[in-house]
Amino acid sequence: SAVISQKPSRDICQRGTSLTIQCQVDSQVTMMFWYRQQPGQSLTLIATANQGSEATYESGFVIDKFPISRPNLTFSTLTVSNMSxxxxxxxxxxxxxxxxxxxxSGTRLTVV
Amino acid sequence: QQQVKQSPQSLIVQKGGISIINCAYENTAFDYFPWYQQFPGKGPALLIAIRPDVSEKKEGRFTISFNKSAKQFSLHIMDSQPGDSATYFCAASMRGWGKLQFGAGTQVVVTP
Known part of the structure; x- marks a missing residue:
């Protein structure tokens, strides 16, 4: 199976700032998915990122809050904007x- | 709308015992049912998965039972070990959908 590297593994950020999370895959893939797991909760899909097109967002998630880039078939970034x-x-x-x-392995984000 | 319902929320089992986690789904178009194991601070890891053309799949101490007519599937962990203590998620997907719908998760604690 594919090996996925995520950076950073964790971060503590001030409210109002933005954080960009990187995802690198060791093989070319058509679709990459971004999920959120709130404390003690299950996983919820944020968006699907296809190379060469706009990401598709799930209900309750918007591009202004979670902009996604997908510059090639092995890499994607998710930005969490104006954090609270x-x-x-x-x-x-x-x-x-x-x-x-x-x-x-995920990025554990704490906003203070 | 919760498309995959998982129970119980938590489970305590003695070493050597059997852990049983149940999931029910609503969408009859689902045709892929994986189980994930997640340890604290780690991303979910695929444990075992089944498609609806079989009623049971076994891999080592882990068995999935699938009941298509009842729209239910379950995970059995035989001879549970303390190292099995983790959170388990069931999920469902369908061909071409490209995403997973997760259950709420079950925290399993195996006591020595």
């Missing part, structure tokens, strides 16, 4: 492979 304490979560990148969906 409610954005404190784990953000996870995922790709689909032959054996199913693989997840990165």
């Amino acid at each position: 304490p409610e954005d404190s979560s784990i953000y996870l990148c995922s790709v689909e492979g032959v054996y199913g969906y693989t997840f990165g």
Whole structure:
């Protein structure tokens, strides 16, 4: 299965600032997925990122808050903009492979 | 709308016992049902998955049972070990959908 590297692994940020999370995959993939996992909760899909087109956002998530880039078939970034304490979560990148969906280790974000 | 319902929320089992987690889904178009294991500070890892053309799949101590008519599937962890203590998520997806719908998660604690 694909190996996913996410950076940073964790960060503590001031409210009102923005954080960009990077996701690097060791193989070319068509779609990359960004999930949010709030404390003690399940995973919720934020958006699907396709190379060469605009990301597709799920209900409740908007591009102005979570802009996504997908410059090539192995890399994507998710930015959490104008952060508030409610954005404190784990953000996870995922790709689909032959054996199913693989997840990165996540970025643990704390907004103070 | 919660498309995948998971129970119980938490589970305590003695070492050597059987852990059973249940999930129910609503969308009959779902055709891929994976289970993920997540340890604190880590991303979810694919444990085992099943498609609706079989009623059971076993990999080592982990077994998925699938009941298509009841729209239910379950994970059985045989001979549970303390190292199995983690949060388990069921999920569902369909061909071409490209994303996973997760259950709420079950925290499993295996006591020595």
